[in-house]
Amino acid sequence: MIERGSPVPSVRVKLVGADGATDTTSDAVLGTGLVVFFAVPGAFTPTCHVNHLPGFIANEAKLRAAGVDRIVCAAANDHHVMKAWAEASGALGKIDFIADGNAEFAEALGLAKDMSGSGMGKRFARSAMLIRNGVVDAVFVEDAPGVNASGAPAILMALEAARS
Template sequence: MTQFVSRVISVARRQSLNYFGRQGFHLSSKNMVIAVGDQLPAIDLYEDAPSNKVNIAEVAAGQKIIIFGVPGAFTPGCSKTHLPGYITRAEELKEKGISSIFCVSINDPFVMAAWGKHQGADGKVRMLADTNGDFTKALDVEVDLAVLGGTRSKRYSMVVDNGTIKELNIEPDNTGLSCSLADRINA
């Protein structure tokens, strides 16, 4: 019954966001997140600069993509394990039908671009900034990490096929490095 109620609230939340927009009415539940079978929200993220908007739902249309979220650019777990795993496996994942791999974090686009360059992500993983956390909030995967300055993203990964979430892996402790790693993706 609880799962059913969560699903109903999730649908109502998405419908309210579609009707009222990001500034309007928003239903939320502390434990509710986007689920397998849901459509990716149409949110603008930023690549390299504030002038380069990337609407993730539009990019996902007609493609099979991977999106993974991290708490912060240049942080130890993200820089030593999470992002490097996707960079290393990029070609293998693309051979399995993945069109693009996206790393999303609540940071500014300049920081994400510098982090990607520092890590050698060019041509392998696209670095997207969720500047105000709109994408993270729409997925309901935000977490308060005071040590990183407040609201950040839980660590997750997902496979999206033509805008529909086919696989979703959210770290049980929000920031750990287990189920959301590149070698756990079933592309």
């Protein structure tokens, strides 16, 4: 698993934002400024759609006030699904989305989780990171179901603690 002080790996991904989907690399998306990156097992899945993403949408202004330049969400879904999720959730234009359809970025980060038992294949483990200029400052991985360590309130607390 990626650790504090590690550079973000360069993996081909699709970036979904207000302007549509573009081919790029993970390090290009996450390499400039202070980035809050969070990863979910899947777009539209119950916990991700109801508990994880909404916290980042609701706290966008607070995160920006804390110095965050970019908020990015990733899932092992295709870019069509990620765009539909961004639109349906009201996150489009506030949060950027990485579509990691083959879970290659999840693998490169050491955050891939085999969810084949429930018919979902390889996905991201629910997690979040603070990344500063392409280098990981902190990693938060959930060790139980639900959203605690990787949710927006925990990230805001980590940002506050880093300022102290």
